[in-house]
Amino acid sequence: MYTFSSRLKIASIALMIIGALGIGFGFMNSHKSLDDVKTMLAQEASGGHGTDTHTAAAQTEAGHGDAHADAASHADEHAEHVQHQIANRPWSAIYVAAFFFMMIALGVLAFYAIQYAAQAGWSPLLLRVMEGITAYLLPGALIVLLIAALSHYIGHNSIFIWMDSEMVNPDSEKYDKLVAGKQGWLNVPMFLLRGLIYIAGWALYRHFSRKFSIAQDNADDNRYFKKSFRIAAAFLVFFIYTESMMSWDWIMSVDPHWFSTLFGWYVLSGMLVAGVTVIALITIYLKAKGLLPHVNDSHIHDLAKFMFGFSIFWTYLWFSQFMLIWYSNIPEEVTYFVTRIEDYNLPFFGMLILNFLFPMLLLMNSDYKRIPWFVVMAGVVVLVGHYVDVFNMIMPATVGDRWFIGVPEIFSMLFFTGLFMFIVFTALTKAPLTQKRNPFIKESENFHY
């Protein structure tokens, strides 16, 4: 049995408290009056940074004396736009962090189900570690949905602009025909209902698989293992549909004008990489404490191979999505990448180095995949890279060029890191770290590659 060391517990609680303070600061700091924003924009323009060509252009126009009123109202509109972006930032920051950790737990759950469905012989030693991580899924997914709902009910539709009812009202000046055309799918009650259905399905699978896994320990036949196998197969079917729809709802709809068919798989590949990486990190941690005596370097080697393979799979899907849109260059699709390349150049291309080049070169060598500190190093880079990936998916739609990885982003991550650690390590204390009667446990203990 694992006991949650008090040092780790204090560290996770401290992270949550520090994170919560930072998040609070982020929210307080994002309320700017229109006048504040105007002063800020004027300063930026006169500062000669030229970050805002829009305002600068409006001001020169105003200087000429023509269309003075027009330019003034244009500047007003622009200031209002910027004001919204500033207000959106803490919402998006917390949403990105919440989604990132939810995504890890969900990726691990899918990987766990695959181990059962494929009757893998190498992994049963790691199943309890995976069960510990998936304990975060239910609270984590509810938090994501809650943040999405609160951004509508408390915030001003800060994450999902389609939640603004004005956008589908033909009499409003905010009326948007494209969004209105999608309101059969994109409307708040349906969004919340769908979200609850996804979460309920995932949480039910996690609940029963955990129950059967523990029941199998004390059983005298393989009845529960067979049940685990069956529900794993059923869950994987449910998962691939709901994961796809979840990625449309929770991520793609931040840009309601844009759509992409392979988006669901793209999000899935990121999920699997991040999930396997966290399995590897926690396994290495527990092994270093001597709690997983049967786990040998071949298990680490296999996990590292999955990290390597899924990293390349992620890159393949990233590139397929990017290249198809770049190549055909259809205006309604390509704006997605235009804003990312113009405003997010470093994170957008930087994440390719973190998520592709680095893991590929580090984890290609078979010997390196057996060295724990090497896997940890690659794992940390991969996790940072996939945080940036989620950041790149959400932020351009909500804060546009007003992005920065500053207090709201970092402290949101700290908060959710603390919460994730707390829930996962608490769950790990609830059952022995190795399954007792899994039919494949002997094979896994003797696993050697």
Next chain:
Amino acid sequence: METSKVIHAIYTDDDVLMAAVKKVKANKYHIGEIYTPFPVHGLDKAMGLAPTRLAITAFLYGCVGLIVATVMMNYIMIEDWPQDIGGKPSFSYIENMPAFVPIMFELTVFFSAHLMVITFYLRSRMWPFKDAENPDPRTTDDHFLMEIPVSGNEKELHDLLVETGAVEVNLVNNTH
């Protein structure tokens, strides 16, 4: 240090063979060659063979392929005749790179795979009209053969090999 005589010990089971290899190694005899009908896992380790470096060559060949693709596409599409084809930006390599990635990828794989296979053939001395170096045709079906060069120690080596469970131990002239 080739000798004119070798001992051929024939086994009918790979587990017995593995045990025999360990015993022969423990008695400090040099194993010249082992012929098996199929890969026996762990045999190379038991024999103490050095790990293969084929994967390293494959990586280097892949790098060559990537360079070939890049230089070729850069020369053809950007430097030699930078035409406007459907509005693709041919001003610099990086600007039009996404369109070249499929070629870069495929050539990397192509070079890596083919050159590695050819390296394998060269290093293992395999080619179409090559004479088979098979001391006993049964080793391609269900027998395992261990070949040990002898130098005046035939008797004790013979006894040791019989002891390890060899079904046949023959002293033969070295053919190669």
